[in-house]
Amino acid sequence: MRDVAQRAGVSPATVSLALSGNPRIPDATRTRIAAVARELGYQPHAGARALRTDLTRSLGLIVSDVANPFFAELAGEIERAAAAAGYSTVLCNSDEDARRQDDYLATLLAGSQVDAVLLIPTAAMTPGIRSAGASGARLVLLDRPILVSGTAAERHLASSPVVRSDATAALDDAADLLTRLGHRRFGIIAPPLQTQVGQERRDLFRGALVARGINRRDIAVVEGDFRQDSGARAIGTLLERTRPPTAVFAADGLMAIGALQGLRRAGLRVPHDMSLVGFDDAPWFDLFDPPLTVVAQPISTLAKAAVTAALDLIAGKTATGATPPCRMVRRSSCGVPPDSGPVEPDGTAARHSRRRPERKRS
Amino acid sequence: MRDVAQRAGVSPATVSLALSGNPRIPDATRTRIAAVARELGYQPHAGARALRTDLTRSLGLIVSDVANPFFAELAGEIERAAAAAGYSTVLCNSDEDARRQDDYLATLLAGSQVDAVLLIPTAAMTPGIRSAGASGARLVLLDRPILVSGTAAERHLASSPVVRSDATAALDDAADLLTRLGHRRFGIIAPPLQTQVGQERRDLFRGALVARGINRRDIAVVEGDFRQDSGARAIGTLLERTRPPTAVFAADGLMAIGALQGLRRAGLRVPHDMSLVGFDDAPWFDLFDPPLTVVAQPISTLAKAAVTAALDLIAGKTATGATPPCRMVRRSSCGVPPDSGPVEPDGTAARHSRRRPERKRS
DNA sequence: CTGAAAGCGCTTACAG
DNA sequence: CTGAAAGCGCTTACAG
Numbered sequence A, B: 001m002r003d004v005a006q007r008a009g010v011s012p013a014t015v016s017l018a019l020s021g022n023p024r025i026p027d028a029t030r031t032r033i034a035a036v037a038r039e040l041g042y043q044p045h046a047g048a049r050a051l052r053t054d055l056t057r058s059l060g061l062i063v064s065d066v067a068n069p070f071f072a073e074l075a076g077e078i079e080r081a082a083a084a085a086g087y088s089t090v091l092c093n094s095d096e097d098a099r100r101q102d103d104y105l106a107t108l109l110a111g112s113q114v115d116a117v118l119l120i121p122t123a124a125m126t127p128g129i130r131s132a133g134a135s136g137a138r139l140v141l142l143d144r145p146i147l148v149s150g151t152a153a154e155r156h157l158a159s160s161p162v163v164r165s166d167a168t169a170a171l172d173d174a175a176d177l178l179t180r181l182g183h184r185r186f187g188i189i190a191p192p193l194q195t196q197v198g199q200e201r202r203d204l205f206r207g208a209l210v211a212r213g214i215n216r217r218d219i220a221v222v223e224g225d226f227r228q229d230s231g232a233r234a235i236g237t238l239l240e241r242t243r244p245p246t247a248v249f250a251a252d253g254l255m256a257i258g259a260l261q262g263l264r265r266a267g268l269r270v271p272h273d274m275s276l277v278g279f280d281d282a283p284w285f286d287l288f289d290p291p292l293t294v295v296a297q298p299i300s301t302l303a304k305a306a307v308t309a310a311l312d313l314i315a316g317k318t319a320t321g322a323t324p325p326c327r328m329v330r331r332s333s334c335g336v337p338p339d340s341g342p343v344e345p346d347g348t349a350a351r352h353s354r355r356r357p358e359r360k361r362s
Numbered sequence C, D: 001c002t003g004a005a006a007g008c009g010c011t012t013a014c015a016g
Helices: A002-008 A011-017 A027-039 A046-053 A068-083 A098-109 A127-134 A150-158 A166-180 A194-209 A228-239 A253-265 A300-315 B002-008 B014-018 B027-040 B046-053 B067-085 B100-109 B127-135 B152-158 B166-179 B194-210 B228-239 B252-266 B299-314
Strands: A058-063 A088-093 A116-119 A140-141 A186-190 A219-223 A246-248 A276-281 A292-297 A327-329 B057-064 B088-093 B116-118 B139-142 B186-190 B217-224 B247-250 B274-277 B293-296 B327-329
Touching: A002 A011, A002 A027, A011 A027, A027 A194, A046 B046, A058 A068, A058 A098, A058 B002, A068 A088, A068 A253, A088 A098, A088 A228, A088 B067, A088 B166, A098 A116, A098 A228, A116 A194, A116 A300, A116 B100, A127 A140, A127 B057, A140 A186, A140 A300, A140 B247, A166 A246, A166 A327, A166 B293, A186 A194, A186 A253, A194 A219, A194 B327, A219 A228, A228 A246, A228 A253, A246 A253, A246 B299, A253 A276, A276 B194, B002 B027, B002 B166, B002 B252, B014 B027, B014 B088, B057 B067, B067 B088, B067 B252, B067 B274, B067 B299, B088 B100, B088 B252, B100 B116, B100 B127, B116 B252, B127 B139, B139 B299, B166 B247, B166 B274, B166 B327, B186 B194, B186 B252, B194 B217, B228 B247, B247 B252
Parallel strands: A058 A088, A058 A116, A116 A140, A186 A219, A186 A246, A246 A276, A276 A292, B057 B088, B057 B116, B116 B139, B186 B217, B186 B247, B247 B274, B274 B293
Antiparallel strands: A292 A327, B293 B327
């Protein structure tokens, strides 16, 4: 900047003013300075500017697992939306570890490294989230809401915008599809039940089933941990029941993939022996064997809403959250139950085998 | 920091020295200061430190597409390796757009936002890469090498470490497998041929085939653009040939997925009508229909090597690149060619249909 | 053993 | 219309 000032024959202050478009600098001066800056390849030092203005023009994003295709795509869309607004994105990966999440939260916030943090919490309330809230940090809660108590420490947190999808209608569609196909016994592979998403997806789907006359005792809930393996293990647990379900809802993308893997290992065919509904979607979910019926989240809408909320927070405006709806994408992983009669309720493919699942052990 | 100094009854300078573990501060003083710092929840301001030391303890990572599962996983592993060394990672997504890549390069480097940049180039040399090199930036080239000319502007660049996988042996295995199965006509869906990976993967695989007696004219090369769609389109092009290939190698993860999609849309079954070998791997590639045979890159090794190279560069040591080998993962997407005789060369499953592919147009 | 001072590269009241 | 000066929060020679 000093070089630019010298070459343009003005003071550094004028350079700063001119480059920031301050109207008190006449156009002639501004263009001259801009020309010199370009010629010298001047790029302002972001850190110095941040130190002075306390604004970094960057956003922190703490995801719980980048390798999860849903979060990878979400991260990509957020980065895109932020870039469009002139913000860069610092990506942190908590790896579903509450401690790593809290560490990142502290570093990002306390060091003023970013203007706001978009957080996909690993679990329910943690000390790090609580103290971030107490310190008045600009926080956007993404994908997984958090139960906030009314205590003083958590009061501020309660006003943090929450951006997440609403699965109510889509889960209702899924329940409708499966019950129409004739299913009466269900399994739910839920995210950790200590998280609000865990409880919510379970409750929403179970509620939709009960509303259609399914007996609550015929809905088995197995808790997973958002990882692929836990989906496979959950299938094992469900198959060990005296009367195993004929349809499973895996309430997370990676766990749905794991469930498919578990079913295959158990020698069950989908949908002939077991129907499966997953969560989240990716451009290659239709290549699976079988193509997976899913409840898809509106990723791009979520990303834009999250970035907008963060920018509003930074601008000091009241930031509102958003809960755009999910939608069910029907593919061929849902068919009639294996023990159903010969009548096809709605022309589904599942004509082939009717034999009982081969269970590893009974 | 001033508060801590006051409370501990020392000067800010002493706080700085104590907290950075300078040996000239006696242990007693240090522990007292540390206690006060903890009590006050003091976190140093990263930006201010960076301004003074010109070291940010963060790494920039420019990927060409986060939604690509290979890059998502790579980004996750890099973030993990960097975090282990106390570095945070700024993720930028160039979206295979050379201009966006160059913009990011300029912002990250010129503003001293990061200590080094790990770059997955979108294409061959660009103005941004050239000027980054000329300015002596600490740059690690990842996954896709770049042809560097001997000109002065590019001399420094030539010494940037390159971290990438070596597909030679794995592609040789793939060529071996396919020729043994009886294939004689091949298709290659290559990354852009202006990139070095594009040329290299094509040349390596084609070379391995030619070495096994395949006629070079029976190896059709179609250029893709790293995107899923381009894989599907390439299949269309290959099927329009007078004598279409019986085996296709899609030299990138997303393009392989697209190829599978294209084959399905064309009504061809894999491997009965067409064998397919992909590139890259993910924990769910074995759930595809059919499970995909791939050349898998050693992602975690690449990530660690890239971070090590960056840290060496920052430390002023000579940084060396790395080229760990890929390996072929055989699954069921490769079978005998549809026009082969009744003899199975090596007990592969592919027994079913022998009918000619249904071509959209001939 | 510890403190006062300079300075990293900016921005922004304040003065002229 | 433009410049001199202060200060953001640190680190690090330098002095005592």
